[in-house]
Amino acid sequence: MKQRSFWRVLAVWFLFVGFCSLVSADVRLPEIFGSNMVLQRDLKVPVWGWADAGENVTVSFDGQTVSATADASGKWKVELSPLKANATPSVMTVKGTNELKLENILVGEVWLCSGQSNMEWPMNRSAEYNDELPKTNNAKIRLFHVAKAWDNSPKESLSAAWKPCNQENIPGFSAVGYYFGQKLSADLDVPVGLINSSWGGTRIEPWTPPAGFQSVPSLKNIADEVAAKDPSSAAYKTIVAKTLKDYSDWVTKSQEDFNGGTKRIMPPPTFPPQLALYTNQQQPTTLHNAMINPFVPMALRGAIWYQGESNMGEGMLYADKMEALIKGWRTVFNNPDMGFYFVQLAPYIYGNDSTRLAYLWEAQAAVEKKLPKTGMAVINDLVTNIRDIHPPRKKLVGERLALLALNRTYNKTEVVCASPEFDSLQTNGNTLVVKFKNAKSLKTRDGKAPDWFEIAGADGMYKKADAVIDGTTIELTSAGIDEPYAVRFAWNQEAQPNVQNEAGLQLGAFRAGEIPERAILDKLVPSAKDYKLVYSLDPTNPQLTNNNTAITYKTDKSREITGSVKRVGYFLYLKPKGGTPQFVFVTMPPLNKDIKKLGVPVKSSGARFQKNVSDVTVESNVAGVETGKFGDGFNVEFWEVNYSHENESKIAGASDTKFDFGDKLTEGQPGYGSMQIHNFAKKQTVFAFNNFSAGNTCDVGIGNNPSTEEKQNPDWTFSKSAGTLEGGQLLILVLE
DSSP states (O other): OHHHHHHHHHHHHHHHHHHHHHSOOOOBOOTTSOTTOEEESSSOEEEEEEOSTTOEEEEEETTEEEEEEOOTTSEEEEEEOOOOOEEEEEEEEEESSSEEEEEEEEEEEEEEEEESHHHHOBGGGSTTHHHHGGGOOEEEEEEEEOOOOOOSSOOSOOSOOEEEESTTTSTTSBHHHHHHHHHHHHHHTSOEEEEEEEOTTOOSGGGOOHHHHHTOGGGHHHHHHHHTTOTTSHHHHHHHHHHHHHHHHHHHHHHHHHHHSSSOOOOOOOOOGGGOOOOSTTSTTHHIIIIIGGGTTOOOSEEEEEOOGGGTTOTTHHHHHHHHHHHHHHHHTTOTTOEEEEEOOOOOOOSSOTTHHHHHHHHHHHHHHHSTTEEEEOOTTOOSOTTOSSOSOOHHHHHHHHHHHHHHTSOOTTSOOOOOEEEEEEEETTEEEEEEESOSOEEETTSSOOOSEEEEOTTOOEEEOEEEEETTEEEEEOTTOSSOOEEEESOSTTOOOOEEETTSOBOOOEEEEOOOTTHHHHHHOGGGTTOEEEEEEOTTSOOEETTTTEEOOSEEOGGGOOSOOOEEEEEEEEEETTSOOEEEEEEESOSOSSGGGGSSOOGGGTOOEEEEEOSEEEEEOSTTOOOEEESSOEEEEEESSOEESOOTTOOTTOOSSSOSSSOEEOOSSSOSOEEEEEEGGGTEEEEEEEOGGGGGGOEEEESSOOOOOTTOOTTOTTOOGGGGEEEEEEEEEEEO
């Protein structure tokens, strides 16, 4: 009896499934379309969704009725003609085999709010929350808060719904987004829809679509990486085709060996790492796939962006990544005029490198100059705790973003939106005169003299400057600098400067001026006048690229050297903190005819030398460094890899237990790295520059390391000495 019951139930189930397969699927919409939403005014409005293949779908709104037929996959899309702003709630009807009614819809401005934690930061944790909460019952503002998710493939759905702006729904919504939308709605007198799609701690790459990476040549490596994981791309298909052939060949060969009975089969080919899926939300495109793509191609006016903390240390590369994000979003939303307004990061102590944040500030400022319909809100005056990466004062942040949108997107030219910006630099004796634009006049917010200005002379060492405002210019002087060349402002992660324009908008970090790279060399070493500069860099904060295989030079004139090189010169200048500047200039016959191998020994240059050199000259002001002309007694250790302290070269007097002038290089991938010249006859390090990938904690020094600590090495290995220096210069020159 039980068995017959089982088969009856199973039969009913199959009948039910068969019946369901004959019933048409309901018309569906993506979550971005729903009651309480705001539709974008004055732009064509795409509306899309899913139904049965071949099903006719009709969308009716504001007197318009448009239809489409679902394609073979069940997708359909219509487009409403541009709508006029309307604060009176309306109904959208979507009809196929079933009918959907979306109620309480307004027409106005729609903005995407995205980034990491400072954009995600909720209203109920903002400093102004208690004062603002009673004002948040605003029928003209609507909120759409996207739940966190990531994926390897573009998704069509997400977890979110439109909600009215009121005291119940606002506490967990983006504070920056709300204050931005509140000001827009008030000043434009139109409804505003805010889409909050943000996630604390995330990098910029996961928010960027493939089209963005493809649009920026410097990011080709990321574009290729993304394409290799996309089943629809040519790159993916090429890799898979080769992989399948390799596996097929392996199976065939293995079967032959197995059938022969005498040979062991070999391991199968390695699965191509390019095809391996991403594993978390920090990897390229993963957040765009799950938190942006589900509402592409929604009609919206623009985006506001607050992010960068998780890309700290990337310098100008971050500008390229922002360019990719902006171009990518403008492409996928089919909106080349899409506004994009962003927040320059607030001052915060990120670590021991006080200037690392300044380089990111510089990158952010570069985006505004390069791409139209963009703008940067400077907020270096809104920090209450320099050790809090989440400044709680969010109202002015949102409102400064709104000023940019009002002026640059809505053409309200009377709205002052831009912070003061460097315009030009002139030298007047011992005074630098800096002129600014985006200001009718300059002032300080505390009534004191302008702060955080520094100027530099020929040695490139910046000193605090005395500053005087004169209209839209600031005059700068500093004791001990008679011939200033350059200025920098707020070039420190702790800078909360006081300079602003008449509208109360802050001056952001900048640097300007050009110190002649040979200025200090020509002053200290007249004998170098006939040497031509090939490479220059700051050896106290070197930057490697391409997986530590190449070094970034400030200047690279290697292509200009066309003649035969007779001698090569190495000039190292270091400024200890609070100490006397040091220098050394060493010349010798070229180590190689290839000009690339005369620079810092990195893998891309192919430079790797461990040999004795003769006919050397040394000039230096460092006590203990032998100067003059030497016929022999010198050696170089130039390599890009790790090394040990064994005296492999059997140099007389070299140690087998300490790193000095007889070390043993280790073959392999790029590692610690060494660029050292030694007077081994005198048991001296002339200069050492090691561990190029360590940035401002690399090793650099002139003469033997003077430390008396037993663990220290004469050639500065493991000293992290760059951290004791204000700055420096390494010049590589040749005599043709």
